[in-house]
Amino acid sequence: MAIKIGLVGTGTVGGGCIDILAKHRTDFQRHLGVDVELSRVCSLNSAEAEAHGVGHLFTADFHDITNDPDIDIVIELIGGTTVARTVVLEALSAGKNVVTANKALMATHGEEVMDAAEAAGVEIAFGASVGGGIPIIGPLKHSLIANQIESVMGIVNGTTNYMLTKMAEEGVSYEQALAEAQAAGFAEADPSADVDGLDAAAKIAILASIAFNSRVTMEDVYARGITTISTTDLDAARDMGYVVKLLAIAHRTPQGIDVRVHPTMLSVGHQLATVNGVFNAIYVVGDFVGETMFFGEGAGAGAAASAVMGDVLEVARHLTQGVAPIVGCTCTDKLPICPITSLSMKYYMRFTAADRPGVLASMSSVFAKYDVSIHSMIQRGAAPDGTVNLVYVTHVAREQDVRAAIDEICALPNTVSGAPSLIRVEE
């Protein structure tokens, strides 16, 4: 008997899912012994459904899917945490399995969603919520389970990686890189979720929750974006043997989970350093497996649809064989989240400073006051008229000291202007 699918959301990824089913349905029957049939499609406009040849399955009301007793699996591809949350919770409480690509929902209401699935005895799968088509949630929940995971670090936002790559390789400004990303369809008209690091924060919350068996929500994640990064920073990084990436980072520490998103200097020899353009990659360290990395397309219709349909087929395989959910919520531990201010590392800072005697001395005395030991200081790159770019690299320093020093330097009269660029160095 065919497993019946209801699809809510017919944008880029939804369209990809329809295309996969149209192309491979008979392959799935032959290879996996499952027959998966698209039985209803819901979105805000019927044209998208018609464009993919499934106009006859269209409804504008998602209740036609969540209330349909014949539907076994609901795919939620609306995104966001309002209507999507309602669709997912109603589908689960109606006893339907749910597959979603919704990172924001899982990173903010993950516990509620997992609990609802468990209460209903159905599956909730969200492999497409992180890394587009890259298999990462599957390996963390299966192949790597014999390990204690020590670190998960990733380039998980294609938009900002595209922009940083453009800036580093072609020397274009932040503004131009953003404009090009928007023109190429990689960035939205309002790019804030990407460039402010919020998209990456949701994804690392999900990965950290699975990797460390302990719930991490989006609000636990310290997130800074790339809006203060300039080509001067990328050039300086290159001269020091680093590249700058917007990294989503989660480390297990004796004090708890260190989880954050920020521009990061990575040694050019690191496996993540060569991941360029819209590609994503997630680097995982386990106590027995050592270093592993998972690389692929982080966005795009096909890649995300591959992950969604992989989940759908996995659930369909279980339904066909009469298997109850095998893996439920994996957050069995309760680890604390390390406050970002408790961290210690090396920092790169660039200030736009006044070009006058005494500036260096007054800045130096502030660093000394807060015990921030400076490894190097260099004046470099173009700065607005009458100012200079001052680039500092610290020895290992405490985050709270660095921040206090920066705040005090920014408050000095006639010394620096604008927000400094702050990049953390990952060793």
Place this chain on the structure above:
Amino acid sequence: MAIKIGLVGTGTVGGGCIDILAKHRTDFQRHLGVDVELSRVCSLNSAEAEAHGVGHLFTADFHDITNDPDIDIVIELIGGTTVARTVVLEALSAGKNVVTANKALMATHGEEVMDAAEAAGVEIAFGASVGGGIPIIGPLKHSLIANQIESVMGIVNGTTNYMLTKMAEEGVSYEQALAEAQAAGFAEADPSADVDGLDAAAKIAILASIAFNSRVTMEDVYARGITTISTTDLDAARDMGYVVKLLAIAHRTPQGIDVRVHPTMLSVGHQLATVNGVFNAIYVVGDFVGETMFFGEGAGAGAAASAVMGDVLEVARHLTQGVAPIVGCTCTDKLPICPITSLSMKYYMRFTAADRPGVLASMSSVFAKYDVSIHSMIQRGAAPDGTVNLVYVTHVAREQDVRAAIDEICALPNTVSGAPSLIRVEE
């Protein structure tokens, strides 16, 4: 109730499995809801078991494991296709689930083993047979199943990758690189399985079988090793923008499966080009997911044990929840294997040729006779007294023509000596 494990083989990887269980058994109970207990250990000498603190579980007779009605899962880590095959088949026919890291067994007797498991209604898992700790078989059987896989290419032999990296980076000879690999414990006293490409051939047979849903055995794989590669070749490759890797390659083509192992020139920009030393990586292209890559440690106790125990825990999870095997043999199609002679690509060749007039002309006429169009010819590097290294790069040519030309050139009187170095170019 604890799931009881019988371990056959207590070498490097077996020791790693014992260590994982000792360290993480209570974690597995808490995180996965499974209790896994090592109940018997078999090997040729009890000292290995004692060294890992499980001397009290030792037996020298594997029948004490395959005949023990309390044992649920047998781990086979002997390797090879003789005793290991007996252990695996006896365990399966006794109704035990089997986890193995045995690439040779799966690549030669895979069908027999899969059939025996299916007949007994038990699971056979072999995630550690390819790529050490890298999750690759799991993703191919789960996360990526919505795709038609087009290509699987990998650096799957750590020994040869270590040697080629040494030769390229430090300019050491093949012989010295091999000696260093042996001294470091990366190569065996008899290195032929590694340097002749047979280890890689077994691994790509397994990967291709899963990726293309069609049985590929080791004897289907054309395999050439790295024994004719010199630093001259690596230098020439670098000058042309390539690196040389021993690649295991499997492509889906309209004519069938193109599967082979040989030294390969890869563009320096390819994701696999920067995989160095003993690391492994497998590059997978699917029709919807696009390019993906899986990277990690291809050998070593911890990495391989991570994969073995990942499989053990997956099976244990199924047993604890009363779930029958979910994924059996995936070879549901019967695709032909493309004969290597039918392929067309670009070739790099290096001959040790006599330094006398007429040599170039006679070689050129042979290439012309077989329709092998030459893109470039250059004399380079040191050669034995009285000879020169002649490096040719062809345009796209047919494998059978290139081979015929090489055979005829090698048979020319007073022209070339020794075996030429032949490297295929992967675009």
